[in-house]
Amino acid sequence: MPLLLYRRVYTMKKKSSLGKARERAGLLFVLPSMTILTIFVFIPLIISFVFSFFKFDMMFNNFEFQKLDNYIRLFQDGKFFNALWNTVYYTVCTVPVQIMISLIVAILIKKQSWFNSFCKTVFFIPAICSMTVISIIWSFLINKDIGMFSYWLELLGFEMVDLLNSPVWAMPTVILVGIWKNLGFYMVILLAGLNGIDESYYEAAVMDGAGAFQKFRKITIPMMMPTLSFTVVNCIIGSFQVFDQVYVMTKGGPLFKTQTLVQLIYSTAFESFDMGYASTIAVALFAITFVVSVLTFKHMTREEDNIA
Amino acid sequence: MKRKIKGSLLGRMISLLVLLLLVFIILYPFIWMVVTSFKAEADIVSWPPKLFSGEFGLQSYKDIWERxxxxxxxxxxxxxxxxxxxxxxxxxxxxxxxxxxxxxxxxxxxxxxxxxxxxxxxxxxxxxxxxxxxxxxxxxxxxxxxxxxxxxxxxxxxxxxxxxxxxxxxxxxxxxxxxxxxxxxxxxxxxxxxxxxxxxxxxxxxxxxxxxxxxxxxxxxxxxxxxxxxxxxxxxxxxxxxxxxxxxxxxxxxxxxxxxxxxxxxxxxxxxxxxxxx
Structure with a gap:
């Protein structure tokens, strides 16, 4: 007891100097991360806005202030609106289908069994592979001349075209490959949400004579709203940044029909070396994703309130 | 009661079929990738495409380091x-x-x-x-x-x-x-x-x-x-x-x-x- 008392007095006395030492330690602990974030995120973000008003050459000399010219150019640029349209097309098709399929699969394999955990293991494999490799495999499989899937579809009576070179079919193909890859990823997140729902709700519903569909509509959906809104926002943000499969499978073609915003930024900056204007598009992308995800989140949380 | 059990059995069969189909759709491209990597170029591009055809060898795995x-x-x-x-x-x-x-x-x-x-x-x-x-x-x-x-x-x-x-x-x-x-x-x-x-x-x-x-x-x-x-x-x-x-x-x-x-x-x-x- 006296020892304890002594310790308390001791720590109280020493508190100020000890507190200072701790404070210094705390700063030291965050110093590396804060330095790196400052140099490689905060400053580039600010520069991005600054760049969007300039024009400069490949060697980053001859900076010319453009006033609002870059933004005026943006609003008159058919390429930008084409890329914006393609990105919206990609997002609007991907998000509902992706979430719906992933949710259905998650419900189907929710119960614990060896077969379900086998399915889970398999469905998740695409999620751990690089989009590059997956895009390559799929572009071979649907190749009109050697592709297995293309051949099977032909056997089923479809008239096959060169999907990735068709202005109509290139984008849907790219979308399907994206959905195929991300199925396991969204399934895992939704599965975590599903497992968080207490079984007793379902039991009570069965007692009241609810069928499978009613259980889904009246319990699963409302209880899943927080997870769902998170997943939807996540999927929207991801879709707006789509690049990899487009870069590998189509390079934005045919006829720029699959050129997305990020791909446009990339080709403007690193193929045409128009860094200033690329930053203008990047700022636009930032603004668009920000607004869209805030709106979606607001909408989905309101929905959540309505249901509750 | 009987109908319900039947219904759930049917439901389970459908869900099993759907899952099996999905397993196939997910796994097949990977299987194709592995098999193709062991095939000779001429066998890969033959029409109609077959998963197993021709002889298997390690040529591609030798070539990749040089190409x-x-x-x-x-x-x-x-x-x-x-x-x-x-x-x-x-x-x-x-x-x-x-x-x-x-x-x-x-x-x-x-x-x-x-x-x-x-x-x-x-x-x-x-x-x-x-x-x-x-x-x-x-x-x-x-x-x-x-x-x-x-x-x-x-x-x-x-x-x-x-x-x-x-x-x-x-x-x-x-x-x-x-x-x-x-x-x-x-x-x-x-x-x-x-x-x-x-x-x-x-x-x-x-x-x-x-x-x-x-x-x-x-x-x-x-x-x-x-x-x-x-x-x-x-x-x-x-x-x-x-x-x-x-x-x-x-x-x-x-x-x-x-x-x-x-x-x-x-x-x-x-x-x-x-x-x-x-």
Whole structure:
């Protein structure tokens, strides 16, 4: 007891100097991360806005202030609106289908069994592979001349075209490959949400004579709203940044029909070396994703309130 | 009652069929990739395509090292992914710990800033980032690829949530013994968070291993390209040799796949976490 008392007095006395030492330690602990974030995120973000008003050459000399010219150019640029349209097309098709399929699969394999955990293991494999490799495999499989899937579809009576070179079919193909890859990823997140729902709700519903569909509509959906809104926002943000499969499978073609915003930024900056204007598009992308995800989140949380 | 059981049996049959079909759709491309990588080019391009046809051999696996600087890509990927993961893990954990359990001036505003960076997609800052690294003369260097990724806001956030969940007063014992803050962190706190650290490591490693856009802009020649960037540009510039590319694809997936099959739980956790990255 006296020892304890002594310790308390001791720590109280020493508190100020000890507190200072701790404070210094705390700063030291965050110093590396804060330095790196400052140099490689905060400053580039600010520069991005600054760049969007300039024009400069490949060697980053001859900076010319453009006033609002870059933004005026943006609003008159058919390429930008084409890329914006393609990105919206990609997002609007991907998000509902992706979430719906992933949710259905998650419900189907929710119960614990060896077969379900086998399915889970398999469905998740695409999620751990690089989009590059997956895009390559799929572009071979649907190749009109050697592709297995293309051949099977032909056997089923479809008239096959060169999907990735068709202005109509290139984008849907790219979308399907994206959905195929991300199925396991969204399934895992939704599965975590599903497992968080207490079984007793379902039991009570069965007692009241609810069928499978009613259980889904009246319990699963409302209880899943927080997870769902998170997943939807996540999927929207991801879709707006789509690049990899487009870069590998189509390079934005045919006829720029699959050129997305990020791909446009990339080709403007690193193929045409128009860094200033690329930053203008990047700022636009930032603004668009920000607004869209805030709106979606607001909408989905309101929905959540309505249901509750 | 009888009808209900019948109905549920039918439902189960349908769900089983759907799942089996899905397993096929997911697995088949990978099976095709592996089989094709062992086939001769002439057998791959024959019509109608067959999964098993002709003779199998290791020719593609011999050719891949000569056709493209595959060994260089592989080495680069390992160096890049491993260094970024280890360094970022260290810094993330340290920062996360301080944000969770030490009071210091400016803590809240700094943490707010860290959270703010989660809202900034890499694509938005990639042009100025390239210019910065270019001006530092670090394009086509490991340092230039690793430094910008040496910490990760999401990693900090995740480790902070983890450290906050640990019981209060865990560090008091160490303090009473007069241990310094760093010693407390290393000896008392770190051993508590093995699982979280492993998940975060896997998340970092896989993300870097598979990333395409970032290594693509940070490298302009083959000397520092990683596997995805290397394979992607090979696709674009050469007459396609399917067998060789599939061999490369197999080899590039293999390490991740092996780790996945052995540490599935951590993997799924690590990836599910990345979902919160936004």
């Amino acid at each position: 493209i600087p595959f060994l260089t890509y592989y080495r680069n990927t390992i160096i890049f992914a491993l260094s970024v993961s280890l360094i970022s893990l260290t810094f993330d954990t340290m920062a996360g710990y301080a944000f969770a359990r030490i009071d210091f001036k400016g803590k809240n505003i700094m943490f707010l800033l860290v959270m703010g960076t989660l809202m900034v997609p890499f694509q938005v800052i990639m042009v100025p980032l390239f210019v910065e690294v270019y001006k530092m003369n670090l394009i086509n260097t490991y340092l230039g690829m690793i430094l910008p990724r040496a910490t990760n806001a999401f990693g900090i956030f995740m480790m902070r949530s983890f450290f906050i969940s640990l019981p209060k007063g865990l560090e008091e014992a160490g303090r009473i013994d007069g241990a310094g803050e760093f010693k407390i962190f290393r000896k008392i706190m770190l051993p508590q968070c093995k699982a979280a650290v492993i998940s975060l490591f896997i998340f970092h490693f896989m993300y870097q291993w598979n990333d395409l856009l970032y290594p693509l802009i940070m490298t302009t020649d083959d000397s520092h390209k990683t596997l995805p960037a290397g394979i992607a540009s090979f696709m674009g510039t050469h007459v396609v040799e399917y067998g060789v590319i599939m061999a490369g694809a197999c080899l590039s997936i293999l390490p991740i796949l092996i780790v996945y099959l052995f540490a599935q739980k951590q993997f799924v956790q690590g990836i599910a976490m990345s979902g919160m990255k936004g």
